[in-house]
């Protein structure tokens with residue numbers, strides 16, 4: 001569920017920046033707000049208004065091209081209102097964010113959890129605060145994200161870590177992966193999902209390479225070799241870098 005299109009969190013690797021997602025304006029600055037989303041969601045979730053009611057499965061109000069808890073959510077509260085409907089219509093929910101603002105909605109998430117189950121997940125590219133400051137400039141540090149997850153765990157809500165994307169040659173080292181698993185385990189996180197990074201040709205790749213050149217110029221050659229223009233932005237496997 002993308003309640004917002006675009007994201008001022010402005011993560012350097014975000015694939016929402018890619019032309020293929022048709023996000024209007026300047027990614028990282030402009031955001032489209034779906035102001036009628038709650039009205040439509042109410043219509044879709046109401047079983048009396050549907051010939052074939054929705055199968056009761058997890059709702060995910062965590063957008064792929066915009067974090068549901070980015071700063072604009074403080075004003076528009078679309079995520080909070082969506083959660084209220086999800087609670088009212090008795091669906092379970094799985095939240096995915098990078099923002100501590102989710103703590104504002106702990107009351108509704110606890111209610112959903114008691115009735116049907118709620119899961120709260122945060123995404124990380126690593127648990128290193130310094131690397132995160134380069135690649136995730138607009139969100140709380142990994143340390144803060146882990147602290148927020150601990151609050152939800154304390155309330156009996158299942159929590160997940162999406163270690164996604166791990167950034168090749170930068171956050172995919174055995175040491176950083178082990179540190180992420182250890183810190184997740186200290187907080188009592190219930191599951192970890194790993195995933196690699198895609199870089200599609202065009203705006204997404206160009207933006208990423210600009211930041212790479214500034215902070216990790218020694219990595220440019222390796223990146224040019226593994227991100228060689230695949231249609232879906234996948235890196236090429238089985239390349240030996242000498």
Ligand code: SF4
Nearest residue numbers: 007010011014066067
């Ligand atoms: S928080 Fe998510 S949607 Fe927003 S910029 Fe970062 S990766 Fe993209």
